[in-house]
């Protein structure tokens with residue numbers, strides 16, 4: 001049956017009244033140092049505690065909760081650490097209601113006050129309506145906003161208009177260890193009956209204008225090793241009579257991309273989707289203040305001067321980034337070493353319709369060609385260590401309409417329809433394994449600083465975001481009336 005008149009107003013009023021309690025819960029969750037990146041027993045205990053707290057919260061909402069043990073993680077140094085359980089929770093099973101599955105993660109990036117935080121990273125601290133703390137926006141705040149929306153219906157003794165499933169993990173920042181296997185295993189059990197999948201693990205491109213995300217780039221990550229021998233050399237004793245590995249590597253890395261950002265690997269642009277006039281128009285309406293973005297990023301000049309070009313080069317063209325060199329001398333001082341073995345690391349962000357194995361062949365072929373022309377006596381080995389495909393959704397899927405309507409109700413504006421230049425592998429995994437509509441519904445503002453020092457979520461985003469999810473449930477239900 002249709003929701004009672006005035007329900008939306010009551011839900012919003014309740015969320016406004018409860019906002020301090022909702023912020024307090026976020027504070028409690030941020031206080032748990034659930035860092036999945038630093039593989040220490042202490043952080044793993046914190047992660048397991050985080051998952052237990054979340055499971056308990058969901059149980060208290062009446063959900064049936066399964067904390068799935070996925071075993072342990074073997075680290076390269078021989079250490080074995082437990083993988084925090086993945087939470088599979090279900091609330092409601094009304095046969096006439098749509099079922100929406102929400103994915104989120106409760107692990108965080110490392111954070112220490114000494115890294116340049118202005119407040120304690122694990123103490124949620126409010127300054128001018130900004131809630132600073134590690135995990136505030138990535139991703140504890142959005143997970144709690146979803147839970148706040150559910151608890152609001154319950155507090156008002158209103159029937160939830162949708163069946164809800166939660167999949168919450170604790171290893172996202174460490175590569176979502178064991179998640180894909182679990183999704184595959186649960187395809188016909190937990191995920192059966194799921195109509196829609198929603199992820200809220202990215203940001204708007206604006207400070208104030210909400211967004212819906214329908215695509216992300218993928219990533220192919222490479223290592224290129226150049227080796228003469230396993231030990232370093234003295235450059236007074238060997239300098240001038242060797243092919244130096246670092247000189248080879250610098251030439252190899254220098255052959256990858258030119259100063260305008262154009263990738264120099266032959267064939268790399270062959271499969272990039274061609275740009276249509278219709279698509280070009282999409283970029284014009286996006287609310288990105290390029291000057292503000294450039295200034296707040298402390299960058300003197302971007303490679304492109306217009307908003308449209310910048311967005312296209314973040315979302316729909318590949319990019320090549322050089323990340324580092326293992327084995328290089330990188331300390332202060334003037335050590336006169338010649339490294340005997342160095343490993344360069346770079347990655348290429350993939351866009352529709354690029355394919356990671358084709359890119360792998362192109363990269364290897366190009367580097368072998370450059371290396372052979374140097375006539376070096378060193379050995380070169382290239383490996384693709386990660387091949388994550390891009391994700392793109394159909395924005396005509398009905399949940400996109402529900403999200404747009406809910407955004408209009410809560411924020412009084414149409415959303416920016418955006419893509420994300422980074423990679424959220426789970427979106428593509430869900431799309432391929434479950435075969436249902438996937439959408440990203442971010443809550444955080446462009447300046448939230450995920451992964452950075454002074455990460456924050458605005459109180460406004462967190463509270464209006466909780467309303468957004470409540471309104472979204474009602475809109476989804478309307479699609480199925």
Ligand SMILES: NCCCC(=O)N[C@@H](Cc1c[nH]cn1)C(=O)O
Pocket residue numbers: 201202203219221386388421422423424425450
């Ligand atoms: N806004 C969400 C960002 C998620 C993120 O940072 N993802 C990583 C994933 C990745 C890609 N290659 C290796 N890890 C990213 O760098 O995009």
Ligand SMILES: [Zn+2]
Pocket residue numbers: 105138139172201
């Ligand atoms: Zn995240």
Ligand SMILES: [Zn+2]
Pocket residue numbers: 109138173450451
């Ligand atoms: Zn993250």
